[in-house]
Amino acid sequence: MSDRDPTDSAASVSRGMRALLARRDAALAAGAAPLGWKIGFNTPAIQQHFGLTEAVVGYLTDAGVSPDGAAISLAGWGAPAVEAEVAIRVAAGGGVAGLAPALELVDLDISFDDIEPVLAANICHRGVIFGDEVPGVDPWAMVAAVTRAGAVVAEGRLVEDPATTAAFVRSYLAAHGATLEAGDRIIAGSVVAPVAVTPGDELSVSFGPLGHLSVGFRD
Secondary structure: OOOOOHHHHHHHHHHHHHHHHHHHHHHHHOOOOEEEEEEEOOOHHHHHHHOOOOOEEEEEEHHHEEOOOOEEEOOOOOOEEEEEEEEEEEOOOOOEEEEEEEEEEEEOOOOOOOHHHHHHOOOOEEEEEEOOOOOOOOHHHOEEEEEEOOEEEEEEEOOOOHHHHHHHHHHHHHHOOOOOOOOOEEEOOOOOOOEEOOOOOEEEEEOHHHOEEEEEEEO
C-alpha cells in the first residue's frame, strides 16, 4: 500500500501537469504539430505506488512519430521499452471517430519516487507508431500479442471502453487548463506490460482485427 498522502499526491500532479503543458507549449512553439494525448499509468498497482486515484495524461506531437517497421535508435536511452496500445481518434462532440493500433516507445529510466518529475518529463514518452484505422472494428475483439524471435512475450486486451477513455481525457485536461479537440488522437494506455528492448531486437505485434505493427531497434 502507498503511504503517500493523497493531498500531497494531488499537489504533485498539479505541479507536474503545469510543467508538462509548458513543455508541450515549448515544443509547439519550436515547430512541432500537436497530435493528441496519451494515457499513462492505467494500472491500479502503479497508481497505488504514486498515491493516485486515476490515470494521468501526457501529450503527443508529430516530432515523435515513426512509421510502421521503423528501426529506432536507442542511443541515449536508459531503459527502453515498447507498449502495445489502441489509438482513439476523437470525434466532434468528444466521441470516438475511429480506432487504430499503436506502439508507444518509452524510456523507463526515471525515478518513481514522485509523480511530479515523471509528469514533467511527459510520462516516459519517446515516440509512437500508428497503424491504419479499421472502420467498424469491435474493440473488445482486439487481443494484442507481442512476438520477439518467434516467441510470444506479452499478450493483453482493452479493459476500458474507448468512449470512456476519451471522456476521461477530456475531463482530466479540463481540470488542468487544456482542451481535447476533435481530431485529436489518444493512445489509450498499454494493454500489455511494457516489453523491454535492446539493440538488435525486432518486435512483431498482432492486434487481431485492428491489424499488425512491427518495430526494430539499433544502437
